[in-house]
Amino acid sequence: MAFLALASSVEAKVKIGVIGPFSGPFASQGKNFKAGIDAYMALNGSKVGAEEIEIIYRDLPQADPAQAKARAQELVVKEGVQYLAGFYFTPDALAVVPILEQANVPMLVMNAGTSMIVTRSPLVVRTSFTMWQTSTPMAKVARDKGIGKVVTIVSDYGPGVDAETAFKTAFIGLGGQVIDSIRMPLSTTDYSPIMQRVRGTGADAIFAFLPSGPTTLGFVKAYNENDLAKAGIRFLSPGDLTQESDLPALGDAALGIQTTFHYSVSHDSPENRVFVEAASKAIGNAQELSFPAVGAFDGMHVIYKMIEATGGKQDAAKAVEAIKGLIWQSPRGPVSIDPATRHITQNIYLREVSKTPDGRYINKEIATFEKQGDPGLAAAK
Numbered sequence: 315m316a317f318l319a320l321a322s323s324v325e326a327k328v329k330i331g332v333i334g335p336f337s338g339p340f341a342s343q344g345k346n347f348k349a350g351i352d353a354y355m356a357l358n359g360s361k362v363g364a365e366e367i368e369i370i371y372r373d374l375p376q377a378d379p380a381q382a383k384a385r386a387q388e389l390v391v392k393e394g395v396q397y398l399a400g401f402y403f404t405p406d407a408l409a410v411v412p413i414l415e416q417a418n419v420p421m422l423v424m425n426a427g428t429s430m431i432v433t434r435s436p437l438v439v440r441t442s443f444t445m446w447q448t449s450t451p452m453a454k455v456a457r458d459k460g461i462g463k464v465v466t467i468v469s470d471y472g473p474g475v476d477a478e479t480a481f482k483t484a485f486i487g488l489g490g491q492v493i494d495s496i497r498m499p500l501s502t503t504d505y506s507p508i509m510q511r512v513r514g515t516g517a518d519a520i521f522a523f524l525p526s527g528p529t530t531l532g533f534v535k536a537y538n539e540n541d542l543a544k545a546g547i548r549f550l551s552p553g554d555l556t557q558e559s560d561l562p563a564l565g566d567a568a569l570g571i572q573t574t575f576h577y578s579v580s581h582d583s584p585e586n587r588v589f590v591e592a593a594s595k596a597i598g599n600a601q602e603l604s605f606p607a608v609g610a611f612d613g614m615h616v617i618y619k620m621i622e623a624t625g626g627k628q629d630a631a632k633a634v635e636a637i638k639g640l641i642w643q644s645p646r647g648p649v650s651i652d653p654a655t656r657h658i659t660q661n662i663y664l665r666e667v668s669k670t671p672d673g674r675y676i677n678k679e680i681a682t683f684e685k686q687g688d689p690g691l692a693a694a695k
């Protein structure tokens with residue numbers, strides 16, 4: 315008896331496959347996935363009921379749909395994972411969606427922000443944000459500041475197109491004008507020519523989106539170095555462009571930049587203090603903490619609830635059904651999973667890059683747009 319009990323407890327293991335950029339230029343974003351997962355397991359244990367949870371990481375340095383699919387297949391077939399999670403870039407999430415149903419595996423999107431991903435399969439759940447969700451409030455902020463003419467500048471792929479369309483739709487709806495829309499290849503690294511092009515347009519502001527990483531750091535630096543602010547051209551964007559880990563490198567030049575986003579490392583709540591302490595410990599350097607960590611932390615919360623509901627048995631449909639309408643206090647604030655869309659409903663905050671008395675750069679929350687769903691889902695249909 316004792317031997318049998320021991321044997322079955324050894325076998326009771328649920329594996330979660332996590333795909334993200336753990337090396338290369340976006341490695342810090344992947345490190346944040348891992349920090350969020352480690353923090354969750356440090357605070358909540360590595361077991362759900364009798365099931366021991368094992369995380370298996372697969373590195374995907376850049377957006378690469380073919381490799382994303384290959385890694386997901388390998389995780390499902392060879393490793394026997396019951397859950398797929400991570401997905402920093404939209405094209406990677408989209409490439410994996412077609413295997414979910416047959417593999418009987420739910421997908422937890424911990425970052426990718428293009429609205430339509432959740433519409434591609436009933437087994438997709440998202441705990442990050444969408445570009446529509448974070449960019450729409452910025453249009454109102456801009457109009458309230460009296461900004462009338464804007465040039466949009468985005469990376470030319472899913473989330474960039476979504477950010478551009480979301481901002482345009484809301485901004486024009488509020489009486490603003492978009493006088494030029496620039497889409498840049500994802501591979502663009504020299505942003506000065508674009509900044510120069512904007513200077514001649516008579517724009518009051520740019521609205522920009524690029525995926526967080528070396529991309530955003532280079533872009534905001536180029537905005538500063540080309541003296542657009544001095545030329546009276548303001549900076550509008552979702553918070554991807556001022557992630558906390560980039561702020562020390564941007565320095566005082568970024569002070570005063572306002573962005574709209576679902577999470578700030580400086581968010582003032584008991585849940586966030588506990589999270590930041592655990593995630594800082596996990597990542598080893600508090601200054602490297604950024605938003606993918608909270609997407610991963612909450613993604614783990616959802617997976618734990620799924621494992622609880624299924625008793626550790628592989629049943630993707632039942633797992634997803636169980637978390638529809640789930641409500642909890644995230645480090646980012648109050649959140650829930652919209653039962654109709656399987657996307658996260660959350661506050662979006664207006665934040666301003668600021669310096670604390672002890673010299674740290676933060677995104678200081680200055681206003682809240684409560685309980686935002688995803689306005690992009692209507693457009694994605």
Ligand code: PHB
Nearest residue numbers: 403404426427525526554
């Ligand atoms: C995406 O590819 O969906 C993506 C990547 C990085 C971001 C936002 C969205 O900061």
